[in-house]
Structures are given as C-alpha cells and as structure tokens.
Amino acid sequence: MIYWQLFIAFFRIGIFGFGGGPTMVPLFHTECVKKYKWVTDEDFADNLALGNALPGPIATKLAAFIGYRVKGWKGALVANIGVVLPIVIVMIALLEVIYKWKDAPGVYGMIQAIGPVIAVMTGVLTWEFLQKAWQGAPSKTGVSVSLALSLVALLFLDWHPGIVVGIALVISFAYSTWSVRKRKKKDGKEGAA
Structure with missing residues (x-):
C-alpha cells in the first residue's frame, strides 16, 4: 500500500x-509534508537546500530522498519512477501537438498564464520558509543579515543563485561546526567540575 501511495x-x-x-517544490511540500506527513518541514527545507546545491533536477533528488526516507531504496525507486513517468508521457504525447499549435492564440495564452502561477506558488513557499527560519x-x-546579504548578491551584484547557495552552505557548515565544538568544550568543563 505504501508503495502505491508513493x-x-x-x-x-x-x-x-x-x-x-x-x-514542483510547492507540490512536493503539499504531498509529502502536509498530506502524507512523510517528512517534517525542517527535513524538507534542509533537503531542499541541499538538493538545490547539488547538480541535476530537484524533482528527482527530492523524490529519491523522500522515497528513501519512507521505504528505503525501493521507495526511492518508486518515487522517482512516479515523478518522471508523467513527464516522459506528456513530452512524447504532446510535443508534436504543442509544436504544431504553439502560435495559436489559445495555446500561447495558456503558456503565458503559467508564469504568474509559478511566481505565486514559489512566493508562498518562500514566505513559509522565511517564517519558519525566523521562528526557529x-x-x-x-x-x-543573511537574508540582506543574499538579496544584495542576487539582485544588485547579479550573482548566480548557485554561488549564493554554495557560500551559504559553507558558512552554515563552518558555524555549526564551531557551535558544536564550543558546546562540547563547555560540556567537558562542566563534567570535569
């Protein structure tokens, strides 16, 4: 049953x-965090950040992570087949139709209407992540400071988002390593006393 749900x-x-x-990211969040509760918001956010830092499509990386979390490597395989199969079917079935009718006003309008929907969905998810980051x-x-520096790098310096994410990962890793070492030293001193 779980494989079918995946x-x-x-x-x-x-x-x-x-x-x-x-x-796809808001859809992943809705299905995997809100509906099935396979992962928590924090796990989803962490793996989304890690997935964005790695090369390749985010859909297959998130599917593999969540599928593996739910049912091991078989779950990862089922999840990846599930996310890729419709894309393959649609590409094969509709490519010729879209190419033939791409200049028709109705088809052109539908394609243009998708942009604002994507922007709103991405904006809502970004706002939710910012709220959780702020609260936690x-x-x-x-x-x-991190948000301000990221915005400056992206909007004014025109840095590639991958560079900004990479720098954020390095800084986060350095800070968390320093924080853990500091806590261990403090615990060691308290244990010796």
Missing part, C-alpha cells in the same frame, strides 16, 4: 509540476 503522490507531482523544479533562529540578527 507512486500516486509523486505521479501527481509529475503531472501538475509543469515548468520544472520551481513549480537562535539569532534574529543572523537571519536578517
């Missing part, structure tokens, strides 16, 4: 995730 959930994501990664942050100043 397949159906990821198949739905593949069907409705027109446009690739940015459109030990330092509100750190979150504010």
